[in-house]
Amino acid sequence: MKMDWLIVGAGFTGCVLAERIATQLNQKVLLVDQRNHIGGNSYDTYDEKGILIHQYGPHIFHTNAQHVWDYLSQFTTWRYYHHRVLAVVDGKQVPVPFNFNSLYALFPTKYADKLAKKLIAKYGMDVKVPILNIRESEKNGDLKFLADFIYEKVFHHYTQKQWGLKPDELGASVTARVPIYLSHDDRYFQDPYQGMPQHGYTALINRLLAHPNIKILLNTQYQEIADVIKYKKMVYTGPIDEFFDYMHGDLPYRSLHFNFVHTEQEHHQSVATVNYPNDFDFTRITEFKHLTGQKAYGSTYAVEYPRVYLKGENTPYYPIPREEHKALSHQYKLESEKMKDKVIFAGRLGDYQYYNMDQAVARALHLFEKEVVKT
Numbered sequence: 259m260k261m262d263w264l265i266v267g268a269g270f271t272g273c274v275l276a277e278r279i280a281t282q283l284n285q286k287v288l289l290v291d292q293r294n295h296i297g298g299n300s301y302d303t304y305d306e307k308g309i310l311i312h313q314y315g316p317h318i319f320h321t322n323a324q325h326v327w328d329y330l331s332q333f334t335t336w337r338y339y340h341h342r343v344l345a346v347v348d349g350k351q352v353p354v355p356f357n358f359n360s361l362y363a364l365f366p367t368k369y370a371d372k373l374a375k376k377l378i379a380k381y382g383m384d385v386k387v388p389i390l391n392i393r394e395s396e397k398n399g400d401l402k403f404l405a406d407f408i409y410e411k412v413f414h415h416y417t418q419k420q421w422g423l424k425p426d427e428l429g430a431s432v433t434a435r436v437p438i439y440l441s442h443d444d445r446y447f448q449d450p451y452q453g454m455p456q457h458g459y460t461a462l463i464n465r466l467l468a469h470p471n472i473k474i475l476l477n478t479q480y481q482e483i484a485d486v487i488k489y490k491k492m493v494y495t496g497p498i499d500e501f502f503d504y505m506h507g508d509l510p511y512r513s514l515h516f517n518f519v520h521t522e523q524e525h526h527q528s529v530a531t532v533n534y535p536n537d538f539d540f541t542r543i544t545e546f547k548h549l550t551g552q553k554a555y556g557s558t559y560a561v562e563y564p565r566v567y568l569k570g571e572n573t574p575y576y577p578i579p580r581e582e583h584k585a586l587s588h589q590y591k592l593e594s595e596k597m598k599d600k601v602i603f604a605g606r607l608g609d610y611q612y613y614n615m616d617q618a619v620a621r622a623l624h625l626f627e628k629e630v631v632k633t
Contacts (some may be wrong), residue, residue, distance in 0.1 A: 259287045259472070260488045262358065266480040269298025269494030270615055271605035273463050274622035275493050278329040279630060280471035287472050288487055290480045299575070300459040300615060307520045309546060309558040310458055314573070315514060316544040316560075317459060318532060320449040321616030327451040329623065333465040336453035337551050341446040345533040347411045353444035354533060355432040356408050357435050360444075373404055375452070378439050388412065392630060403509075405445055406629075408438060416535035420564050421512055426607035448529040449450075453548055495605030497574065498590045511574035514565040526559045539563065577610050587611075602629055 262285035265272045273296065276287045294303050299314040307512050318341045321327055322356035344351040352360040362370045381402070389405050396402035413436045418426045425432065425439050455462040467474065475483065480496075493503055499509040517540075528546035534540060545559040547550075551626075567574050578585065594603045604625055613621065 259288070259473075259486070261286045262490050263287045263493065264480065264484070264487060264491075265289045265490040265493040265495070267291060267298065267475075267607075268293075268463075269472070269495060270300060270356070270463075271608075271613075271622045272493060272495045272619040273297075273466055274619055274631065275467065275604070276472050277466050278623070278626040280469040280566065282462050282626075285471065285633070287474060288489065289467070289472060290475045290478050290483065292477070292478050292479050294475070295460070295475065296462045297460050299573070300463075302458045302460050302466075305478070305518065305520070305558055307556055308521070308556060309556065310550045311518065311546045311558050312459075312544075312549070313516075314543040314575075315516060315562060316546075316549060317615060318452070318530075319454060319615055320447040320452040321614075322449050322451070323616060323620055324451065326616045326619050326623070330462065333518070334455040334462040336459070336576065337456050338452070339454045339549065339551070340452055341531070341549075342444060342541070343446045343527045343531045344348070344529055345412055345416075345535055346537060347535070351532065351622055354412060355446070356412055357439040357444055360440050361404075373582045374399055376401055376421060377404075379437070381440055383444075384441045389436045389438060392438070409436070412436075412535055415537075416533065416541060419535075419539065419541050422564065422566065423578075423580075427491040427580070429581060429584075432490060434578055436605055453575070456563075458550070460619050465536060482531075491494075492601045493572075494601050494603050495608045496605045497611055498594065499604055501601075501603075502590060502593050505593070506586060508569065509587055510578045511567040512578055513565040513572040514575050515563040515565050517563070517625060518558055518560050520556060520558045522556045524557065526557055574607060577612055579604070579612075 263279055265276050265287055268289050268291035272289060276289050279285050279287050300317045301314060302310055302312045305311050343354050347355045347364060350363055352363045361373060376506055391407050392401055392405035395403060414425060420522055447452065455563050497509065498575060525547065526545050527543065531542055531544045533542045540563045542562050543559055544562065547557050565572060602625060603609065604621060605618065
């Protein structure tokens with residue numbers, strides 16, 4: 259078989275690049291994935307009870323980039339959906355990110371009024387203020403108390419479960435991202451474009467790949483066919499350390515395990531996702547009918563357990579944000595530069611960088627324009 263491009267990995271990055279190459283350049287693409295499905299971690303499917311579930315945990319599409327939204331809208335209609343998350347704090351379910359609604363749910367009204375007025379006077383309304391900023395700027399008093407409370411009750415223990423590390427063992431950017439939102443808007447995201455593919459992510463990606471120039475090969479390690487298939491250039495979205503045979507050592511990841519539970523109840527919980535920062539050994543429970551809007555008897559939810567990543571045994575989900583890991587990934591980046599005429603590295607594993615779905619799409623579109631078109 260003779261192809262123009264070999265693309266390794268059928269997640270959003272690989273699939274978007276395959277579509278662009280096939281439709282805009284009229285070149286032939288072989289898309290290879292070691293799993294038995296397309297879509298990467300955004301893959302969704304119907305379980306044995308007929309409920310549409312996200313096999314690798316909840317995926318909610320949101321973006322500030324109109325060109326990303328417009329691009330994907332060619333392949334799906336949208337179910338307009340605003341994600342809301344509750345966290346169990348001191349036995350109460352309160353919105354996160356922590357906002358004024360959370361404040362009034364947890365504290366007596368007069369004290370909540372006092373805290374709200376102080377926050378507004380200092381920072382204004384409708385802004386997200388990193389907890390770390392408040393903790394560092396307030397030496398004592400009510401705002402220091404509030405910042406410490408949110409850090410301890412919402413962030414600290416959740417982080418330890420999620421990463422298996424204490425917050426101070428992670429990169430400073432992790433703590434810096436934890437905000438209090440000075441608003442009564444309890445949506446998890448405030449992006450102007452938010453929604454769920456009307457028929458699911460797998461259906462979206464099936465449409466995206468529906469072009470005669472694209473061939474798909476699943477259940478296949480690319481090394482099995484690399485010497486058999488003739489191609490001009492490769493896009494590699496797998497683990498970059500694996501590509502280079504771990505010559506500089508293993509890049510560390512965090513993995514997840516999902517326990518899927520079916521119930522005959524119409525709904526198990528009031529919103530799609532409930533976080534458990536302080537209790538139990540799982541981090542959150544996600545109920546999929548809230549996400550998809552599916553009308554069906556019963557419901558399925560997933561209990562999410564963070565896990566140590568074990569190569570060959572489970573799935574790498576998140577690059578672990580530590581400075582020494584950035585230094586190690588940079589060594590692999592330097593190796594990839596030596597091969598830029600033959601291989602384009604991209605995606606969460608290829609770049610060793612966490613991407614939301616919209617970021618993965620945006621990066622693929624950018625790579626197409628800047629790296630692929632000029633090839």
